[in-house]
Each structure stands twice: as structure tokens, then as C-alpha cells.
Amino acid sequence: MGWLLDLEESSICVCGADRSVQLFENLELVLPLPEFAKIAQLKVGQIFNGLKEQTYTKSRRVR
Template identity: 55%
Template sequence: MEILSPGQSHTKVIRNIFHCLEHGAKMGWLLDPEESCVFVYDAEQAVKMFEASDVVLPMPAFAKTVQLTVGEIFGWLTE
């Protein structure tokens, strides 16, 4: 999971996610607090963007029992 900070390069953060996927990670998340969206990078599929606060985010197979919504993630960031 990467959280994009103000002024941080999107390219650098995405490069880090791709590096992890190339070395065995099953999934990577990029949280953009400014836009309140989550980009999910999956080693098997294309990148998907989630914005609605009630949407349950996809999880890798080992964490399928975990259910987190976009709203929960950003709620934790603002606490």
C-alpha cells in the first residue's frame, strides 16, 4: 500500500508498486487522499480505480475474508 503525499511523484510511487508486483506481491494499492480514490494494481489484471466510499476493495487471495471500503480507508487517514 502506498499513500500519495502532496508533491510526491505519481511515477515514483507507481514504479514502487510495479517493483513489488514483479517480485511476488499479488496486489498493490495506491491511495490518493487529495482525490479520495484508490488505485488497485493486480498482477493478473489491469489497474482499477475505486472512488465510491461504500465500495468494498478487492483483496488478494490470502486476505479474502477481510472487507474494507474506500470510506473506511480514508476515514482512518483523517483520524
């Protein structure tokens, strides 16, 4: 399984182990996870919000 993130579109393309491809554009959708991580739930919006927070924090440290 792999994820390809499009930061400009806030979308995630998920490539499954079975070679299926799904596009997730709605920030409230729950993303599929590998079997070992099934106890967690991640939404598309959580991924992009986390990336924005990290970028903001790093840019503040540089100054």
C-alpha cells in the same frame, strides 16, 4: 496487488497481480484484497476515515 491512494481525491487505484488497473472513487465500494485476506472486507471510505483518525490523533499528541 498494490494500492495507490490519492488523498486529495479520496480515490484508490488498485493494481492487480494480473496487471489489471481499477480506480475506486465511491467511498462505499469494497476493495479487492489478496487471497490471504479474503475473509475481510474493506471499503474505500474505511481506508480514508482510518487515515484521518490517525492524522488527527498524531497531531493532538504533538501539541
